[in-house]
Amino acid sequence: MSSPGELQAGEVYLASYLIERLIQLGVNVMYGVPGDFNLVFLDEVEAHPKFEWIGCCNELNAGYAADGYARVKQSQANSTGSNASHTTQGGVKGLAALCTTFGVGELSAMNAVAGAYSERVPILHIVGAPSTSAQKNGFLLHHTLGDGKFNVFKTATQGVTAAQAFLESGANAAEEIDRVLRVALETARPTYMTLPTDLVYAPVSKARLDTPVIPPAPTVQDKSTLPTGIKLEDGDVDKVNFVSDEIERLWTGAKNPILIVDACAIRYGVPHLVRDLVDATKVKYFSTPMGKGVLHEDSSKGFGGVYVGAISDPDVKEAVEAADLTILVGAIKSDFNTGEFSYKFDTKSLIELHSDHTIVQYANYPGVSFHTLLPALARTLKAKDVEPVAEHAGLVRKIPDGPKDQMVKQEAFWPLWGKFFKEDDIAIAETGTSSFGMIDVPLPRGGTFVSQVLWGSIGWAGGALLGCLLAAREAGYPRRTILFIGDGSLQLTVQEISTMLRHGLCPIIVLLNNDGYVIERLIHGPEAVYNDISRWKWQELLSFFNADGHPHKTWLAETRGQFEEILANEEFAKADKCQLIEVKMDRLDAPRALQLQAEMSAKLNSA
Structure with missing residues (x-):
């Protein structure tokens, strides 16, 4: 391992360069697990006064946490809440940093990195690697496959990251760092770099830090004013104006146009531009499950609900499919995002706006x-x-009646949370029951919804909660952070609650205890043993993970009456300590949208 050498004037160590670049891009924490190939680098991370190391229980959870951190940072960069003045606008925001050791560590994190790639979340994955000399000489080192090969994971990495940098010397290391950071920001996807132990203290030019990773782009004095980082050649201005004119022609002839905003609008940093369009045109707007929360979910402002094709609320479905012109912004047409591909749009009345192309009717x-x-x-x-x-606009407002002495049902559970939410809350929903339950629950102004709809890795939300909490802490204003997760899902990533307690974080963890994998039961095997799980003593969970005695409280709701009393409790709502509320629910009870989706998924699987 290398040790610090003497620097010349105008030089910094490579590790310092990397950390400063991350700080410049709004990254203030790094998630990961220590291993001997990244320990020297972690010395520099720990020593930096403006950078924090968040050691996680395993690399998979660390990757999930980085994912959640980046998503909330994205939402804060495009806030519509009372604290919007604290944010910046334009361009891709929300980068996160993940650090693991070579081989065993990076492979453990790969599922999380793949999920971030799938859902367009920018993460820089830094892998501490053996020294350059050890690699060149093919030493038989631990954490390798025992064959002297050190590039064996290169192919796998290329499939789940947008760019890779395998550092071999200090000569071009700073340039390579900037390159992978730039690609992460431009593509909104994770990138990868190895940092050999002997390059941590390689000297590099400090002057390069004065040049932004993504230089400002000139303003185009025409119909389009470009945000920072967006390039447009002179010859493309005519193309933009032509497409704008084509859309204006269709808009002028439409009597009932609508707009649907999806995930890539927030991934690529344009919610403020969508809001400007909505404000200017007064168009009715909708979202998808992946786009939920991008715009203010207020029917008085023109919000019509969440559209999920055939499984939408009937009023939402009718409103969307009655439109004579539909503008889709940042669409990701995955199965769970479209109601199993049940969108009903006529190509002649469809416009799609994306990060790198536009489709107007039949023209791309x-x-x-x-x-x-x-x-x-x-x-x-x-x-x-x-x-x-x-x-009502398809939004859950009416709370159905039900017996107070029996289990709360899904049809009442989610509307009750709709009454609990307040401005700037962050709601994180695990794939399955929770993400489908949240579809029809309106978020207040400035609220953020975080869910992994496309990749759908079970347990993701438990790890992502850690990152969401730390991003919320950086916001500079109070943000309650509320996780909705089932008992089966939480068993996969539950260890990270200990990290939240260690750092004094204050989540509200809503545990839906319905005795197994409900989404799987609905798709196939309602009574199958493979959909069962071990029953845990959830009421003892926070105490078990909390040897240092950080403030915490556990709640139990076995009936609807108990559940409503907890939601009305000021101590619970204050969210000033780590809290877990265990809600007992029937093992086959599920939100309306999930029941419909499960039926359609079962049919598709059997086709």
Whole structure:
């Protein structure tokens, strides 16, 4: 392992360069697990006064935490809440940093990195590697496959990251760091770099830190004003204007246009541009499950609900499919995001705006992105005098009656949470019951919804909670962070609650104790043994993980009456300590949307 050598004027150590670059990009913490190939680098991480090491229980959880951190940072960069003045706008935001050791560590984290790639979440995965000399000489080291090969994981890494840097010397190391950071920000996907032990203290030029990773782009004096980091060649201005004119033509002829916002709008940093368009045109707008929370979910402002194809609330489905022009912004047309591909749009009345192309009816325009089009459309499209959105708009507001002495049912459970939420809350939903239950629950102004709809790795939300909490702590204003997760899912990543307690974090963990994998029971095998799990004493969980005695409290709701009393309790709502509320539920009870999705998934699986 290397040791610090004497620096010349204008030089910094490579480790310091990397940390400073991350701080410049808004990354203030690093998640991971120590291993002997990253320990020297971690010395520099720990020594930095503005950077914090968050040691996790395993690398998979660390990757999940980095994912959650990046998502909440994205939401805070595009806040619509009372604290929006604390944020910045434009361009891809929300980078996270993950650090593991070579081989065993990086492979453990790979599922989390793949999920971030799938869902467009930028993470820099730093892998502490053996020294360059050990690699060149093919030493038979631990954490390797015993064959002297050190590039064996390269192929696997290329499949789940947008760029890779395998550092071999200090000569171009800073340039390579900037390259993978730039790709992560431009593509909103994870990137990868190895940091050999003997390069940690390699000297590099400090002057390079004065040049931004993504340099500012010039403003185009036309219909499109470009945000920082968006490039547009002179010859492309005519193309943007042509596409804008085509959309304006369709808009002028439409009587009932709508807008649907999806996940890539927030991944690529354009929620503020979508809001500008909505404000300018007064268009009715909807979201998808992956796009939930991107815009203010208030029917009085034009929000019509969450559209999920055939499994949408009937009023939402009717409103969307009655439109004569639909603008999709940042669409990801996955099965769970579209109601098993049940979208009903006529191509002649469909416009799709993406990060790197635009589709207008049957024509595809590569290179024309929503970064350039949204500002142009906000200035050129005239406001429509359309029928206002119904007050309920498919949003859960009415709470069904039910016996107070029996288990709370899903149909009442989620509307009750809708009454509990307040401005700037963060809601994290595990794949399955929770993510489908949240579909029809409106978020207050400034609220953030975090869910892994596309990758759907069970237990993801338990690890992501840690990152969400730390990002919320950085916001500079109070944000309650509430996790909804089933007993089966939490068993996969439960260890990270100990990390939350160690750092004095204050989540509200809502445990849906329904005795197994409900989403799997609904798709196939309702009574099958493989959908069963071990029953845990959840009421003892926080005490078990809390040897240092950090403030915490556990609640138990076996009946609807008990559940409502807890939600009304001021101590619970204050969220000033780590809390777990265990809610007993029937093993086959499920939200309406999940029941419909499960039926459709079962049919698709059997096809």
